[in-house]
Amino acid sequence: MTETILEAAQRRNEQAAAAPLRLMAVHAHPDDESSKGAATLAKYSDEGAGVLVVSCTGGERGDILNPKFTVGEIDMPSVRQREMARAAEILGVAHLWLGYEDSGYHEGDPATWELPPGCFGDLDVDGEVETLVRVVRQFRPHVMTTYDENGGYPHPDHIRCHVISKAAFEAAGDPDAYPAAGDPWEPLKLYYNVGFSPTRMSKINEAVREATGEGPFDEWLKRFADNPRPNPADRITTRIPVSEYFEKRDMALLAHETQIDPDSHWFAVPREIEARVWGTDDFELAQSRVETSIPESDLFAGVRERVQS
Known part of the structure; x- marks a missing residue:
């Protein structure tokens, strides 16, 4: 019998909760999980870890950013829910709406x-x-990921996502904090996503220019140069090799079809060039309750030993 979408989602939820190693990625909106660390989520899920994506909001106020999306009478909340369900299926992860x-x-x-x-x-x-x-406390993750104090970029939901994720990481193991919210569980590591740093974009841009004569991120890099901000690449502590999961990442991103133009510059980079120049997802280790050595190449570094002992 063919498994329905809901049945598949329930199966992934149950498998993730029962996995010996568990990762929770907390994001502001549907599509954030596919544009920030998605290849890492697919990698760990494929390797047998339990991966849960938490979407704090439904993305109801998101504009239609894909000019090729046919616009008619549209129920944006329902559309974003369907898109998120498809992305979770592609990445092989569990999903929960906050x-x-x-x-x-x-x-x-x-x-x-x-x-x-x-x-x-x-x-x-x-x-x-x-x-x-x-x-x-219900999912009991060993590792949590979210955004830094700047939200990755200054969107109110991204900043609030950082605030509550950091607070929840710190409070979940305290029996005196929110006693009605379940039995205490202490996550062991908290990471911030490090995504579109100018260092990464510049290196990929120059490699593509050398190969094709055009730099797909020229405009983005110019905007950054004109309006400089701290470079997130300076905060990287952890690089996860994920180039073999770039295709899944791209498929998950394209599943959010109201938000993503398939002909945008994000898809103008030959994946073999990206894999050679910058084949990692990058993170900043914000807090750790286990011993680990920086730099890392595994979000579960120090955790595996604790769980297996």
């Missing part, structure tokens, strides 16, 4: 943001931390 409403994108000084009432970035932080603590 249940909050997208805050929408806002520019400028955060003090000037006028957030929609009741959205993720507008609600009481403590209640959101308790919600995530409950998920941590």
Whole structure:
């Protein structure tokens, strides 16, 4: 009998929860899991680790960014849910909605943001931390990943995602914190995604230019040069070799068809060039409760020994 989408999702959820090593990736919106560390999620799932993606919001206020997407009467929340289900299937991961409403994108000084009432970035932080603590205690991850204090980029939901993920990592093992949220569980490591650093983009860009005569990230790099920010590459502690999972990463990203133009510059890089120049997903080790040595090539470094002992 053919397995339905819901049955497959339930199977992945059960397998992830029962795996001896477990990783929880906390993201702000559907599609973030596919653009930030997706190859790593696919790799660990393929190797038998339990991988759970938590989407804090439903991405309801996301614009249609793919000009090739046929726009008619569209129920954006439902569409984003279907896209996320397909991406999770491709990556082979479990998925959970935290249940909050997208805050929408806002520019400028955060003090000037006028957030929609009741959205993720507008609600009481403590209640959101308790919600995530409950998920941590249920899934019992050994490793958590999320964004740094800048949110990766200054979107209110990304910043709030960082705030509650860090707080949940610290509180989940404390029996006095949120006692109604389940039995304590102490995750062992917390990482921040290091994604589109100018160092990485520049190296890939120059390699592609050498091979093809064109640099796909010229415009992106110029914007960064005109508006410089701290370089995330300076914070990398952990590089996960994942080039053999680039195809799955791209397929998962394309599953979010309202958000991703298949002809965009992200897909203009020959994967063999990317694999040669920068074949890793990169992370910053933010907190660790196990001994490990920097640099790392495994999110479970130091954890495997603890779990197997």
